[in-house]
Amino acid sequence: MAWRGCCRLGAQLWKSPGRKELWGRRGIVSCIDPAVGLTEEQKEFQKVAFDFAAKEMAPHMAEWDEKEIFPVETIRKAAQLGFGGIYVRPDVGGSGLSRLDTSVIFEALSTGCVSTTAYISIHNMCAWMIDTFGTEEQRHKFCPSLCSMEKLSSYCLTEPGSGSDAASLLTSAKRKGDAYVLNGSKAFISGGGDTDLYVVMCRTGGPGPKGISCLVLEKGTPGLSFGKKEKKVGWNAQPTRAVIFEDCTVPVANRLGEEGQGFNIAMKGLNGGRINIASCSLGAAYASVLLARDHLNVRKQFGELLAHSQYLQFRLAEMATRLLAARLMVRNAARALQEERDDAMALCAMAKLFATDECFAICNEALQMHGGYGYLKDYAVQQFVRDIRVHQILEGTNEVMRMIVARSLLQP
Numbered sequence: 001m002a003w004r005g006c007c008r009l010g011a012q013l014w015k016s017p018g019r020k021e022l023w024g025r026r027g028i029v030s031c032i033d034p035a036v037g038l039t040e041e042q043k044e045f046q047k048v049a050f051d052f053a054a055k056e057m058a059p060h061m062a063e064w065d066e067k068e069i070f071p072v073e074t075i076r077k078a079a080q081l082g083f084g085g086i087y088v089r090p091d092v093g094g095s096g097l098s099r100l101d102t103s104v105i106f107e108a109l110s111t112g113c114v115s116t117t118a119y120i121s122i123h124n125m126c127a128w129m130i131d132t133f134g135t136e137e138q139r140h141k142f143c144p145s146l147c148s149m150e151k152l153s154s155y156c157l158t159e160p161g162s163g164s165d166a167a168s169l170l171t172s173a174k175r176k177g178d179a180y181v182l183n184g185s186k187a188f189i190s191g192g193g194d195t196d197l198y199v200v201m202c203r204t205g206g207p208g209p210k211g212i213s214c215l216v217l218e219k220g221t222p223g224l225s226f227g228k229k230e231k232k233v234g235w236n237a238q239p240t241r242a243v244i245f246e247d248c249t250v251p252v253a254n255r256l257g258e259e260g261q262g263f264n265i266a267m268k269g270l271n272g273g274r275i276n277i278a279s280c281s282l283g284a285a286y287a288s289v290l291l292a293r294d295h296l297n298v299r300k301q302f303g304e305l306l307a308h309s310q311y312l313q314f315r316l317a318e319m320a321t322r323l324l325a326a327r328l329m330v331r332n333a334a335r336a337l338q339e340e341r342d343d344a345m346a347l348c349a350m351a352k353l354f355a356t357d358e359c360f361a362i363c364n365e366a367l368q369m370h371g372g373y374g375y376l377k378d379y380a381v382q383q384f385v386r387d388i389r390v391h392q393i394l395e396g397t398n399e400v401m402r403m404i405v406a407r408s409l410l411q412p
């Protein structure tokens, strides 16, 4: 089986959990070390995340991809380390860490499996939305089981007819006494069908963003159903399905915020979501640079190691430089979001645009350096390429990121 070879590679690459032993060689490794600039505390939980990635995820990532396994038990183990509600407040079970801390953790985790980490990141976004915009009652009702990941969540914004133009969504919620009756459908929902709570953006008012509200819907609600599991290029360790609402009754008590605030809540969630997804791309690019380095150090052509080719050395140096630039942008945006600065939304968009484009290019270049072997599923690099391709598309496409940045520049 192809994935066995990949596991072997994973075992070899990840055999030592300590970064120093694993990546402690002199040269490019130290200058792209993700621990540089972090506090001692951040280095501690970064190490926990790297260890988890190495032991619990990397040995399985090829199999999860090949067999399309959603590794719920592993995800729950990650939650035991505090990764289910990283930036959720502690009184409801969260870890109460910062956006920068969160980025550091997702970068480390995704070196073990991008797809699984990306799902955990979406779940974290939903938990944060409930923690931040929910009432005390809603926070205490939903957040503890989300932070332990006993219950899993999905973020439902996209519809078949509204993707980039999310504010044109049509799913309707009509008020009937102390409940809403929900009708419509959502497309491409991560975790859809396998998750327990659905954070749904729906129309309670007129057209445009101000007519949108946010409801939390529980699995098992009559009228809630799911489409077929989508077949995807990557992100195969998590399911993606359409979510369909046919006269679903949702209590008004499950609405986050006021009527009409749903779009704002959705966008605030996505600011952090974009840093998180960009961080997953960083992890993939970091792992890919290391894989490329190791390949260049063992593969001989024209009578010498590929590592002796100045062309390939320069390419590797460029990959490392672009990775570091992307990481600095992501961490800068994370700090801005943490400080609730006015420029945070644009900085998150810039970081997502830059990091997901650059990291995809880095992973693809690493694949190229492997020659034909890079195209084989025995080698992990192809999975990093496939898994992060979608980061340029979701949580707002990179064209939408350009719109957000341009708007912030052009508006007075």
Ligand SMILES: Cc1cc2nc3c(=O)[nH]c(=O)nc-3n(C[C@H](O)[C@H](O)[C@H](O)COP(=O)(O)OP(=O)(O)OC[C@H]3O[C@@H](n4cnc5c(N)ncnc54)[C@H](O)[C@@H]3O)c2cc1C
Binding pocket: 122, 154, 155, 156, 157, 158, 162, 163, 164, 165, 187, 188, 189, 190, 191, 232, 235, 240, 390, 393, 394, 395, 396, 397, 398, 399, 400
């Ligand atoms: C694997 C996967 C998981 C996903 N998970 C979720 C999820 O959990 N929850 C969720 O709500 N959504 C999810 N999505 C949906 C994702 O957010 C959308 O696919 C994305 O926002 C783009 O929407 P669209 O696919 O309808 O593309 P479209 O909006 O139709 O865009 C098509 C292309 O045109 C470009 N474009 C559109 N308008 C303009 C313009 N004015 N100027 C320039 N270019 C433009 C776009 O950038 C894109 O390149 C997921 C998608 C995928 C593939």
